[in-house]
Amino acid sequence: MLALDTADAISFAFGLFNLLRLVSYIPQIAAVARDHQGARTISLTCWTVWIGANAATALYSWIKLANFGLASVSAFNTICCLLVFFVAGYKRFIFTRSRIVRRLVPLKRLPAAVSVSCN
DSSP: OOOOOHHHHHHHHHHHHHHHHHHHHHHHHHHHHHOOSOSTTSOHHHHHHHHHHHHHHHHHHHHTSOOHHHHHHHHHHHHHHHHHHHHHHHHHHHHHHHHHHHHHSOOOOOOOOOOOOOO
16 A cells, blocks of 8 residues: 655645646636626736746746756746736727727718608
């Protein structure tokens, strides 16, 4: 029987939760991509902090710890966070631009229907 010591248990938990985190980006990216209201429920500030934290972890683990595995996982997390950030930013830009255009260009009114009677 395999016995896990504390370090093994922590390593297992780290790997498991990072795998779950990587998978959890997929529904978030899909939800942002489907959004038609400018992705207003996405906090770009929060995603910016996550981008910075993941990028710093990737660089630290690569340069200071020489741990390529941790650096790779953190770099991939950074890329996923950047994807959410840029898709949400793009959605906001498009939504805001369309609202501005709608205000500047009034809708063209169609002429009233012409009734034709045959006598």
